[in-house]
Amino acid sequence: MAELEQRGDLTPAPSAWEYAEAPESRDIVKLEERYGLFVGGEFVEPASGEYYETIDPASEEPLAEIPQAGPEDVALAVEAARDGFANGWSAAAPAERAKYLYRIARILQERSREFAVLESLNGGKPIRESRDVDLPLAAAHFFYYAGWADKLEYAFPHRRPKPLGVAGQIIPWNFPLLMLAWKIAPALAAGNTVVLKPAETTPLSALLFCDVLRQAELPPGVVNIVTGDGRTGAALVKGDVDKIAFTGSTEVGKAIQRELAGTGKKLTLELGGKAANIIFDDCALDQAVEGIVNGIYFNQGHVCCAGSRLLVQESIYEPLIEKLKRRLTTLRVGDPLDKNTDVGAINSRQQLEKIEELVAAGKEEGAEIYQPPCRLPEKGYWFVPTVFTNVAQSYRIAQEEIFGPVLSVLTFRTPDEAVEKANNTPYGLSAGVWTEKGSRILWMAERLEAGVIWANTYNRFDPASPFGGYKESGFGREGGRHGLEPYLAFDGVEASGG
Numbered sequence: 001m002a003e004l005e006q007r008g009d010l011t012p013a014p015s016a017w018e019y020a021e022a023p024e025s026r027d028i029v030k031l032e033e034r035y036g037l038f039v040g041g042e043f044v045e046p047a048s049g050e051y052y053e054t055i056d057p058a059s060e061e062p063l064a065e066i067p068q069a070g071p072e073d074v075a076l077a078v079e080a081a082r083d084g085f086a087n088g089w090s091a092a093a094p095a096e097r098a099k100y101l102y103r104i105a106r107i108l109q110e111r112s113r114e115f116a117v118l119e120s121l122n123g124g125k126p127i128r129e130s131r132d133v134d135l136p137l138a139a140a141h142f143f144y145y146a147g148w149a150d151k152l153e154y155a156f157p158h159r160r161p162k163p164l165g166v167a168g169q170i171i172p173w174n175f176p177l178l179m180l181a182w183k184i185a186p187a188l189a190a191g192n193t194v195v196l197k198p199a200e201t202t203p204l205s206a207l208l209f210c211d212v213l214r215q216a217e218l219p220p221g222v223v224n225i226v227t228g229d230g231r232t233g234a235a236l237v238k239g240d241v242d243k244i245a246f247t248g249s250t251e252v253g254k255a256i257q258r259e260l261a262g263t264g265k266k267l268t269l270e271l272g273g274k275a276a277n278i279i280f281d282d283c284a285l286d287q288a289v290e291g292i293v294n295g296i297y298f299n300q301g302h303v304c305c306a307g308s309r310l311l312v313q314e315s316i317y318e319p320l321i322e323k324l325k326r327r328l329t330t331l332r333v334g335d336p337l338d339k340n341t342d343v344g345a346i347n348s349r350q351q352l353e354k355i356e357e358l359v360a361a362g363k364e365e366g367a368e369i370y371q372p373p374c375r376l377p378e379k380g381y382w383f384v385p386t387v388f389t390n391v392a393q394s395y396r397i398a399q400e401e402i403f404g405p406v407l408s409v410l411t412f413r414t415p416d417e418a419v420e421k422a423n424n425t426p427y428g429l430s431a432g433v434w435t436e437k438g439s440r441i442l443w444m445a446e447r448l449e450a451g452v453i454w455a456n457t458y459n460r461f462d463p464a465s466p467f468g469g470y471k472e473s474g475f476g477r478e479g480g481r482h483g484l485e486p487y488l489a490f491d492g493v494e495a496s497g498g
Ligand code: NAI
Pocket: 170, 171, 172, 173, 174, 197, 198, 199, 200, 228, 229, 230, 231, 232, 233, 234, 235, 237, 247, 248, 249, 250, 252, 253, 255, 256, 270, 271, 272, 273, 303, 304, 351, 354, 401, 402, 403
């Protein structure tokens, strides 16, 4: 333990803890030099002939070569998915589909350390999070939807649910395997087949997942994985699919919605957010500080539902900010594979540049910046956990999604004012409320325009709980019984595209 720091009349706190290195071994992960596209149950070379390098964002070290699938490759994958749908999957006994989903869930559990290390290696997130959050939740999603596969008639009584056909699924880089699970598990449970495109910076866990599918003996063509950047995603949207499920930026979500308008293809969009985490003066303050930290620094703030706008009741503003700043000095930023790391690497250079640009705008517009003393590794992409105080609602850092470890603090006096400020955003994905009063939680929840509202906690996920947004955060729900609906057609309601 290092020297004690004296701050006003507060209890002295250690200003730094020294930790021995505790690296997770990466030997458990065996990487190929070059991967193929997973089509019809086999790895195939891309017809495009193009590859790109995927890297470790913590070291910028190249990890493997990944196919950049072109329109022809995407068409082949969609055809394989059509065959898979026609040749047995759609007509399989529902309990048979459940069997495969249970197998996948169990194999993910068995191989969870391997997946966790790979996820941290390719994405930059701390091993503590990939191990304790991403992997258990990914397996839980498969277990959960396995349970629904043979109960669809009960989930939607008198509506005669049936599968749509082929689902095209496009996912982002912040929770690569977990977003894959959110997409694939309900689609298969409902009897569809899938073509999934992982994000260009984080394809490796989706490619390792193909090995899980083989182990589970999933019939060929039921799940196909095509890698590549936005061009591959665009080709999938244009392809012969019956549904698109997209998670990513609002900008791309809008483009997809325009593309699909009038086609009859179903669409769900899970886009960005600028959530308010609202702290009332009667809350348990230390607990709230932990919730604030978890809300914005979890996964480097690369979280669509991150609590990126902190709304603090004026009467507790000073003690709260004091405690928060002190807590920030204890966050450990560094090697994602170190078990002591709290904040890992920024996912890509592009994302780092976006964060830097918005932080510069925050300073320029007049907000006050606080960053704890912090030594960053020389190579790789890093950003120090940051708090902005003195933020006006009109500032870009209060309006735009930063998608990094950067918190903007605003204040309020009354619950009405808190609601007004919280809803003053084009987004509406999530919110947090911290108060001792149950009645106030319900009062707030009724008025906040957000798909998910956490009370006295933050960033808690459960496969049984639906997740999704309002306004520019998108539409459709993932998780829970609600999450099945976008993958089903009902008697008399064949399609309801975006
Ligand atoms: P993006 O929306 O460009 O990428 C998400 C996925 O969409 C990736 O798989 C990408 O290859 C694909 N894609 C890109 N262009 C496409 C197109 N025209 N048609 C079909 N698919 C396409 O997001 P990006 O550029 O990685 O991040 C930009 C910002 O978006 C972030 O800074 C963050 O604010 C937000 N974002 C929000 C996410 C969320 O969870 N809601 C996830 C990722 C990013």
